[in-house]
Amino acid sequence: MLRTLDIRDMLLIDRLELDFRPGLTVLTGETGAGKSILLDCLGFVLGWRGRAELVRKGAEQGEVTAVFELPAGHAARAVLDEAGIPVGEELILRRVNALDGRKTAWINDRRASGEVLRAVSATLVELHGQQDDGGLLNARGHRALLDAFAGHEDLIAATRSAWSARAGAAKRLAAAQAALAAVKEEEDFLRHAVAELDTLDPQPGEEATLDAARRSMQGAERIRADVARALQILGPEGAEGALRDADRWLQGAAEKAEGRLDGPLSSLDRALIELGEAAQGVEIALEALSFDPRALESCEERLFAIRALARKHGVLPDELGGFAAELRARLAALDAGEAGIAALEAEVAGCDAAYRVAAATLSTARAEASVRLDAAMAAELAPLKLERAVFETQIAPGEPGPEGTDAVAFTVATNPGAPAGPLNRIASGGELSRFLLALKVVLARGADALTLIFDEIDRGVGGATADAVGRRLAKLSHSAQVLVVTHSPQVAARGNTHFRVAKSVSDGMTTSRVSVxxxxxxxxxxxxxxxxxxxxxxxxxxxxxxxxx
Known part of the structure; x- marks a missing residue:
């Protein structure tokens, strides 16, 4: 509920502070006195689009502050929570308009964007007039109005849940179908690649092992001939034979050498022993260097095959095993894909059936509610001198969505036998005002958290009809705070609080004053x-x- 409105240096208002109360507040004054200025200032602090130039002549900036009372559970609290703005039982909106046109807004002393300000204000105030843009003349909002009238919150929640489940299942099915299609496009490649990898069966670390073995065999091939020649020279046909001949010759001469050859003979014996050991070591090495040429060829063939396959698939040789496992998994997905698609199609069908049931239940409830709404409207139209008019809620099949499959439109026929049509095309200005008021009274369910503003909604009516308008506004104010700008004495007489707007000129400066x-x-x-x-x-x-x- 709006509690106070403080205006400084805006349009024709230099300083104004108004206190608002529950019930019906009427705002009157002569034409041109500035009643619309008050609404312009309120719209400015709420972030509505309005006049471009608002700052009072001679002032550096204009400022409007509005204070609202917020009950627990008010819709504004959710908006403020999402925006990270703390709020208690009181909500303070303040907006400043600089002379250069810059506008700055605060909510509870926190800077706020225009988007947040408008989101909050949409939960606080509704403005209605002959050019009503609050949803009553907009057919796109009629379904929501019918649901609010009937209290379809639980049915809508169930339908939204079914729609969400249906959309989720359809999304999973589409993803699975796309994945299966992509895998099918490479099926031939996958089967060939997996067969090739399975045939080769490369093992982690095998490439390094094969490379080391190949290098070893290649090195042995290069040095084996030299080792063999060295063994031949060390053997009986070489150094060993020559040393034994020398030993035999010296042994024959030693008896006559009177001991002079004993030392050389002893050294020669040791040399023969060392030579034998060397020859034995070289022989062992020669045997180790021996290999089957076919083993080198086989090693090279496997090594080259592993490296070629790694290059082909763009992976490291040691990663071939993991790559093969990945390809096998994709093949398994392909082989199991059809069964998975069938299961997902069954899930989509089940979700679709559940959605159709929920939507049909909601459609039935809307059809029943439309009858009650039309009857309620007929009861409201008669006192407004529109007893010959026919209000009808039309429900037709619409595009399926989270809130069902119905298209709802409010239509009227102002005279018997006349074709029905949209409110703003069929009704005259005065009739339209009364239709809108009747609709608002009937649809007032849940409006207690809103401040409703009616800007000259009684224009074009008078006498008993104007009295009926005033009584309907008074009735509406029992469940919501109502502010009405009026030229009708019958409407003004119903107010709980009465503001008068007057314009005065002092020292060549025109100002508007509002008094209680x-x-x-x-x-x-x-x-x-x-x-x-x-x-x-x-x-x-x-x-x-x-x-x-």
Whole structure:
């Protein structure tokens, strides 16, 4: 509920502070006095689109502050929580308009963007007039209005849940189908690649092992001939034979050498022993260097095959095993794909059936609610002198969505036999005002958290019809705070609080003033609205009668 509105240096207002109360507040004044300025200032602090130039002439900036009372569970709290703005029982909106056109907004002293400000204000205030843009004339919002009237929250929640489940299943099916199609495109490649990898069966670390063995065999091939020649030279046909001949010759001469050859013979024996050991070592090495040429060829063939396959698939040789496992998994997905697709198709069909049931239940409830809404509208239209008009809620098949499959539109026929059509095309200005008011009264369920503003919605009506409009506004104010700008004394007489707007000129400067009327001032103001500039005793009596009635 709007509690206070503080305006400084905006348009024709230099300083104004208004306190608002529950119930019906009426705003009156002569034409041109500035009633629309008050709404412009309120719209400015709420972030609505409006006039470009708002700063009062001679001022550096204009400022508007609005204070709202927020009950627990108010929709604004969710918006503020999402925006990270703390809020208690009171909500303060403040917006400043600089002379250069820059606009800055605060919510509870926190800077706020225009988007957040408008999101919050949408939960606080509704403006209705003959060019109503609050949803009553917009057919796209009629389904939501019908659901709000009937209290379909649980049915809509069930339908949304079914739609979400259906959409999720369809998304999973589409993803599986796309994946299967992609795998099928490479099926031949996968089967060939897996067969090739399975045939070769490369093992982790095998490439390094094969490379080392190949290098070893290649090295042995290069040195074996030299080792063999060395063994031959060390053997009986070489050094060993020569040393033994020398030993035999020296042994024959030693008896006559009187001991002079004993030392050389001893050294020669040791040399023969060392030579034998060397020859034995070389022989062992020669045997180790021996290999089958076919083993080298086989080693090279496998090594080259592993490296070629790694290059072909763009992986490291040691990664071939993991790559093969990946390809096998893709093949398994392909082989199991058809069964998986069938299961997902069954899930989609089940979710679709559940959605159709939920949507059909909601459609049935909407059809029943439309009858109640039409009856309620008929009861409201008769006192507004529209008893011959026919209001009808039309429900037709629409595009399936999270809130069902119905397209809802409010239509009217203002005269018997006349074709029905949209409100804003069939009804005249005065009729449209009354249709909108009747709709708002009927659809008032849940409006207690809103401040409803009606801008000259009674234009074009008078007498008993205007009285009926006033009574409907008063009825609506029992469940919501209502502010109405009016030229009708019958409507003004129904107000709980009465503001009067007057324009004055001082020192060449025009300003608008808003004052709260006392009981006596209220009688005079309504009398002025009845009689014009000159307030007569008869007009005052009529005003008192209207207020009492």
């Amino acid at each position: 009327l006392s009981a006596a001032e209220r009688v005079d103001e309504i009398a002025r609205m009845i009689s014009g500039a000159e307030v007569t005793g008869a007009a005052r009596a009529a005003a008192q009668e209207l207020i009492a009635g």
